[in-house]
Amino acid sequence: MSDIKAATLEYTTRLGDDSVVLGHRISEWVSYGPFLEEDIAYGNVALDYIGRARMFYTYAAELANDGRTEDDFAYMRNDREYRNLLLLEMPRGDFAYSQVRQLLADVYYTLLLPELVQSKDATLSAIAAKSIKETKYHLRRSRDWVLRLGDGTEESHKRTQKAVDQLWGYTHEMFDMDETEQMLADNGIGVDVSKLHDAWRQMVSDILTEATLTVPEDSWAVRGGRTGYHTENLGHMLTEMQFVHRSHPGCKW
C-alpha cells in the first residue's frame, strides 16, 4: 500500500471514529430527552452521525482491502485502536453538558466539511458534501439550546458555564496536525485543521457571549485521542456499544 493510501486509510478511520463515538453518545439520550420532540431530535442527529460513520468505515474497509467490513471497524477494535477526539467520548453529562459539547463539535464540522469537500479524494469529498446539509440543522439546534440555557435561569446558566469550563481543555486537540494529516493536507486530500482554529474560536466565542457565558482562558489542554490514548470513558462506552456484536460474532439477521 502506498504511503498516501495508508495515510488516507488512517485519516478515514479517524473521521469514522469521531462520527461513531459522538453518534453513540448522542444516542444515549434517546428516551431520556426533556420532552418528546427533543428526544426525537436527538435520535435524528445521532442517526446522521452514525450514518456518516458508516460511510467513512465502508470507505476505510475498501481502502484496507483485507476482508474487513464497516462492522469490523466499529465493533472489533479496542479503545487503544480508536483514534477519535477526546471531546467526543466524554460521557453525556447533563443536558447542558451535551448541548455545549454538541455546539463545539457542530461549529467544528461547519468549518471542516466545506474544506473536505475540496478534497482530491472523490469519496471523502462526497461524504463531506452529504454531511454539510445536515450539519446546518445540527448547528442551529445546538446554538439555540446554548443560547436558551446560558441566557436562561440562574441554574441553567450555572450548569452551562460549568460545561463550557469542563470541556474547553479538550477542544485544542481538534486543531492538531500530525505527520499523517500534514502529508494528506499537502497532497490536497485532507484538511489542515490548524487553520480552522481562529475561525472556530471566533464563532464559538460569539455564541457563548450572546448566551451571557464567559469564554474560558486557555489554561489547560488534554490530548491523545489521535494516538489512541483515551480517557477512561471510551472503554466503558465501547463495552456497551460492542457487546451485542461481540457476543454473536458473524451473526446475520
Next chain:
Amino acid sequence: MNEISLMPEEQYQRLQQRSAADVKELWDLLDMVKDPEVPVLSIWDLGILRDIERIGGQIIVTITPTYSGCPAMDNIRTDVATALNDAGYADVTVNMSLSPAWSSEWMSLEGRKNLRNYGIAPPEDADLDEDGLTPDAHAQCPHCSSRNTRRISEFGSTACKALFQCNDCNEPFDYFKKI
C-alpha cells in the same frame, strides 16, 4: 389556472435521462418499489433512483441515500433486487452512490402531489428562512391548506421531515424538509 407547473432544472434532467434510457422498461418496472417509510413515494418520485444500466445479462442499479443515516436504504436495496429478480432478471447489482448528494429538488411533481394527499407537506409548501433552513412557521397545512401553522420540531419522525401543527384545524403534520 390555479397551478403553473414550474419544473426545476434537476427534474427536467432526470426526465430526460429516463426517456432517453435504453432500458425504459426497467425504469417503469422499478416504479413499483416504494419508500418503506413513505409508501406513496416510489424511489423514482423521491429521486433516490439515479441510474439503471444493462451490461450483457447484468443489471446495475444506482441509488443514493436521502440522509446519511437513512435506515430505509438497506430495505430499498433489497426491494430493488427482489423486484428485478421477480421479473426474471437474475443478475442484479445495486450500487450506492454518494455523489452528487441527494437534493429534495429531485422529487417528482407527481410525488409532491401524492405526498400532500398523504398528509405530508412537500418541500415547496414552506418558504425557507434566511439561513435556507426550515422556517418556524407558515408551512402549508396539507389537511386544510392554511398557512397559519407553526413548527413544533425541526426533527420529525424520520430524518427527512420536520414536525408542524396547524393553528386553524389543529392537526399536526409532517413537513418534508428542503435540502
